[in-house]
Amino acid sequence: MAGRAYLDAGGAAPLTPRVQEALKKGFEQGWADPWRLASESRTARLLLQGATEAVADVLGARPEWLHWTPSPHLGFERLLTGIVAARRGRERVLVSAIERDALVAAAEHASPHGLDTIGVSREGHVDLDALRSALSVPDVSLVAIQHANQELGTVQRLDAVAQATADAGVPLVVDATASIGHIDPPEHWDALVAHPADWGGPAGVGVVALRPQTRWLARWPELPGPGGDGWAPGGVSIPLVLAAAVALQEREESRQHESARLSSLIDRIRGTVALIDGIDVQGDPVERLPHVLTFSCLYADGEALVSRLDREGFAVGSGSACATGTLEPSRVLAAVGALTHGNVRLALHPGVPDDEVERFLAVLPRVIDDVRHQVGARGQS
């Protein structure tokens, strides 16, 4: 019996020994309230500051621009609500059609009647003409566009997006929750959100970077004192923050080498699945994350594919409409005109060896064939 292969490392990945060690160190040395005066507190504060500096450095930000949150979800909510509040009178919020649900929900919350969606191409690139045209009316509060898509893998052309928002004088919020730790961070943004669990850190922490010139107003009770950070009410967990920073450092140290390896594995998977009948491979084949791939199998149920692969020892994701039990299909897949059923999403992490991918590719055609027969489709091989 072969071992397990975790090929669903989007938004969560196994913690490496070094990250686990950092967590342990965080609990041993960072348990005290960082805002008190005794040496125990000073130790905790130094750990927090060191972690903040390390993450800021990777993001190309200054430490004082960084805010830790209990999750990227809360980060989206506080960021968008605060910017919309500061720019009162401009109620429109522009988002791409393939933003994360959490970001779209935050945008709707921030501006209940002002949400405006910008379409994307078949490969998932934002329609720049539509964006410029939407920005030509001066009632836009903010634009929120992702750096890379967590399902399609497609990396946005943010230079052009940022040029458009800068020309219009509108702040650009970049959702980098799928990209940091995998590719170079984006250069142009007014605010940015990142997700440590996506780069191999622990769950339960998010990062917001806000440039000082980006106007923003707190819309929730702010507690007094240095620890009264409205972005993480009650304070952030220092062990989690420390482990998040160590995870990012570890990823960055091996990123050049690992991204080349994972990218060639994804190329190999792309090429192999494209040979199977009735497979729709999503996303931009070149301008993409090194480690993410989604493909859709005609005549197959996504949930069945995921459970069959799970039994074969492979953890994969699915964005299928059928699997979620909701009536509306995945917004991302709908926006790019993909098949909405039979989806398999792969996200490789650096701990995945090449031979596990080979083993996956060896069983995949049989699994697809079986699932197609199971739902009553004719043989497609």
Place this chain on the structure above:
Amino acid sequence: MASEGDVPEPAEGAPGAPDEPAVVVDARGLACPQPVIELARAVEGRPAGTVATVWATDAAARLDVPAWARLTGNEFVGEQDLPESETDGRAFALTVRLRERV
């Protein structure tokens, strides 16, 4: 499930000339991926030019039928509303034209 020469009555001005062969697949009440499976079954072996219409209540079919056409080298003609189904809500007629044998 599929019947021949039975152009959906409610789809007024249905795409395709009346003399073209027509296939209707009633997939109302079926969840994805069944509508495209039924469609593929119904058109198997039919000649190029065949027009096939899928009736569906699953919202995903509105995306899957055009994607099916793209993936199988056929043509998606268009979508029309059908009267709401009492049990399954909104219903759609999705029409494709075969370019070659599927």
